[in-house]
Amino acid sequence: MNTYSYVGGNPLIYVDPTGLICISKDAKNGITGFAGGAASALVNFRDPKIAIGLGLLNAGVGYFYGSEAGGAVTGAIAGGFGSGRFSPSGAGAGFVLGGLASWEGTVLGGLAGGATEAIMNPNLGNRGSSSWVRSGGRSFVRSGLAGAAGGLANQTSGWAIDEWNKDQECTCSK
Numbered sequence: 001m002n003t004y005s006y007v008g009g010n011p012l013i014y015v016d017p018t019g020l021i022c023i024s025k026d027a028k029n030g031i032t033g034f035a036g037g038a039a040s041a042l043v044n045f046r047d048p049k050i051a052i053g054l055g056l057l058n059a060g061v062g063y064f065y066g067s068e069a070g071g072a073v074t075g076a077i078a079g080g081f082g083s084g085r086f087s088p089s090g091a092g093a094g095f096v097l098g099g100l101a102s103w104e105g106t107v108l109g110g111l112a113g114g115a116t117e118a119i120m121n122p123n124l125g126n127r128g129s130s131s132w133v134r135s136g137g138r139s140f141v142r143s144g145l146a147g148a149a150g151g152l153a154n155q156t157s158g159w160a161i162d163e164w165n166k167d168q169e170c171t172c173s174k
Contacts, residue, residue, distance in 0.1 A: 026063050028161045033062020033070030035157040040074050040110070040150030044081040044142065067158075072099030072109075074150040079113010082143030089116045090143065098147070110147020115140050 023031070037058025042051035054077055062070030075098015080091025090113035098109030 030063030034059035036074040036154030039153035043146035075109025078110030078146035
């Protein structure tokens, strides 16, 4: 009796024809990490190559370390680059808050990172001047939008994967 008859006797190169393929929790964390990191980077950099690169970095973080770590990196991307250049203080604030909760954390991480960037960066102009307020405001808004885009992409892709697994009647617990 051939127990692999459903794949023509060759389970190494063929797949289950019924389509009952589940996406594991680790793979979901990687996919949602990519989506969140890429969306956040695309808002901040407006360059698809950088967005894909940071998305891939975040996919690895999400896959190997879980969704909270992926949210932290998404928050760091959102908060750390709101002014168009790297801000360690903004990235730190974004990282901490981004790891707290997937959607809310990345938005808060982006906003906190942008605010930190506006307060801490001496290159934005004299504190209290109109140019400092404009530059800081842009950084704050851009980082918040990047956090929102990252959080939305993360949540939407996670929902789509859950729906896929539900439609496939998956019972995998990996």
